[in-house]
Amino acid sequence: MSVLRYRWFHRNPTFLLAMPFSSLHSHSHSLPNDAVCLFNRLLQMRHTPSIIEFNKILTPLVKTKHYSIAISLSHQMEFRGIMPDIVTLNILINCYCHLGQMSVAFSVLAKILKRGYKPNTITFTTLIKGLCLNDQVKRALQFHDELLAQGIQLNQVSYGILINGLCKVGQTRAALRLLRQIEGKLVQPNVVMYNTIIDSLCKDKLVSEACDLYSEMVLKRISPTVVTFNALIYGFCIVGQLKEAVGLLNEMVLKNINPIVNTFTILVDGLCKEGKVKEAKNVLAVMMKEGVKPDIFTYNSIMDGYCLVKKVNQAKDEFNSMTQRGVAPDVCSYNIMINGCCKIRMVHDALDLFEEMHSKNLIPDTVTYSCLIDGLCKVGRISCAWELVGKMHDRGQQADVITYNSLLDALCKNHHVDKAIALLERVKDKGIQPDMYTYNIIIDGLCKSGRLKDAQEVFQDLLIKGYRLNVVTYNIMINGLCIEGLSDEALALLSKMEDNGCVSDAITYETIIRVLFRKNENDKAQKLLHEMIARGLLKSEVK
Structure with missing residues (x-):
């Protein structure tokens, strides 16, 4: 503040009280400084204004989440002998609740009672909200019950x-x-x-x-x-x-x-997830006819829908269309397009989109890198995938279990199972927890490399550790047994999986039936076929 302005304020102190306090809301970035300046001016006035004027400064600070500043100013008030009223103390409770300091918030309630003020509904509601915000819902319910027992109405x-x-x-x-x-x-x-x-x-x-x-x-x-x-x-x-x-x-x-736009987007997204992109486009047309402008989420849903049904060119059209309509693509938009391209092995196009992100100052996230790494692995460019992992790390993005699953899958499919197992150990050392898909990749890789015993050890270890194995894991293990012609062991595992509450599917039956026919155990194969029909799993002839 200039010296001239400072002198003017002190010669015209009543101007401060005439100032519209709503002006504090107009520029939130400068609000803390403006509020502190105004607060200090009030303190320096010859006749200290009422607490109401100070509360008018604290309120916008809290609304803009400057809780610590509001607390600091309220402490200065008390130090200067300006006593808080119930409104001030409610503001303080709200600040401490948002800062996660619930014990201090309740100490302010004690202060209210000690000073002879009567806590109001705002006081109690603020405390209940604070408990809920801080994951203490059970305590909030107990507090509610205590209030009711004291005849306090909410x-x-x-x-x-x-x-x-x-x-x-x-x-x-x-x-x-x-x-x-x-x-x-x-x-x-x-x-x-x-x-x-x-x-x-x-x-x-x-x-x-x-x-x-x-x-x-x-x-x-x-x-x-x-x-x-x-x-x-x-x-x-x-x-x-x-x-x-x-x-x-x-x-x-x-x-x-x-x-509203969210209503239409929910419906568009729902239709797209079911592969009904044509119907989703119809909803989009109705939306625009009604004058509701699609947003980034609407377009992302449409693009994702097209990619889901492998119509990446149409997804590209939507991508270009939204840009022309003034909706800028975000990281999620690029992730959808990159993933769509990678799924149909258009990895070159995916890499072009990746470079385009950089030119538009969009920072790729873990999902972006994971999609690209998976795409590169799927087309056999494993060395490029590893280079991208290095770049990912250099740019501050951490690889997750999904990223490493793509690399593990590529190693196993290229018969480098030992390298995959070594990588899995390194992943664990990084504190990244493998998921069931990770173990499925390893078990499948071991089975297809003729290392059934090692696969069985991993499988048994998962059971011992209490992992809830899914039908995919059992199917991989059953397939491993069938590759070795161990039909009796495969049937025993089928029985065991159902005892463990895992329901077999058509793949389970078809895998075992094939090996039974191959070994001329036709009666057993026919029995399983009848079971399949009874369960409604037989959709096509087993070849």
Whole structure:
């Protein structure tokens, strides 16, 4: 501040109180400095302003997440003899909650009581929210129960936060029980509470229950919002009920609830994941006709859909189209295109896209490198893949289990199983945990290299360590036994896998049936064929 301005402020102290405090919100990057300057000016005034004026400075600081500065200023106030009121102390509680200092937040509650102030709903709701934010939902519920026992009433916001906290930690049933507990007794449930539970049920794929709750809220004359429909449409999409999802979109329009970009994108993404790109394009056309502009997520979903059905050229058209419409591709867009190209062995095109990212100052992430490394491995350019791993490390991107799985797979397929096993040990030493796909690669590599005994040792070690083996792992091991003509051992493993709760599939049966026919054990083969038919697994003749 210039000397002239400084003098002007001190000659006109009443100007400070006339200043619009909302101006602190206008430039968030300069807010902390502006707030501190204004705070200091208030302290230097001949007649110290009321606490209300100081609270007006603290509030925007908290809204813009400058919690430590707000705490520091409040401490300075007390040091200067300016006593906080209930609003100040509520602001302080909020700051400590967001900083994860819940014990200090509760000590401020004790301070409120000690000073004879009466804590209000904002005080208690802030503490409940703080507990939920800091993964202490159980403690939040206990605190709620303690408040009720003392005859303290909470409001819709308080219960909305509690219900959201329960849903966030996967306790949807507990959230629903809380809704039942409060309705008609404590507070009236609102659309926010219903939306939160509906959304959580849909994410848990309990779409039927979510629909029942939706019907209930409509019967209670609680009007659904675009959030309600977005949750339900997403739920129907992830369980593959796309017809119902489209039906909900139509229902929205009939209820005069305008779909937003997120609504259309959820539906587009759902259709694309099922390979229904043509239908997704129709939704995109409707979206644009309604004046809703597709965003980066919409275009990424369409491109991913095309890549999924191996129509990479159409995905490229969408990639170019979004750029022409003013939507800049992001790292995810390039990852989708690079992965799509690699899946159909257009690795040269993928590498061109990789270079294009650099020219546009987009930083490739672990997914980008992993897709490229996998593509290079698939076309046998393993040395190039290793070079890329080096570049990845040099540029600060850490390889993950997916990256290394591609390299392990390439080594095994090129009969370098010992090198693959050595790499696996190095991966473990880096603190990267192998997944089931990693072990499947190693077991398959050992089996196909004629090292059945080593494969069996790895397989048994996984069982002993309590790994939940899937049908793919069992199929690999059964195939290894069949390669060696050990049909009895293969049948024994089939029986064992089902005892362990792993359901066999068509590949399991076909693998064993082939070796049985090859060994002229036709009766056993016919028996398995009948089992396949009974289970509905026989889709084509076993050759």
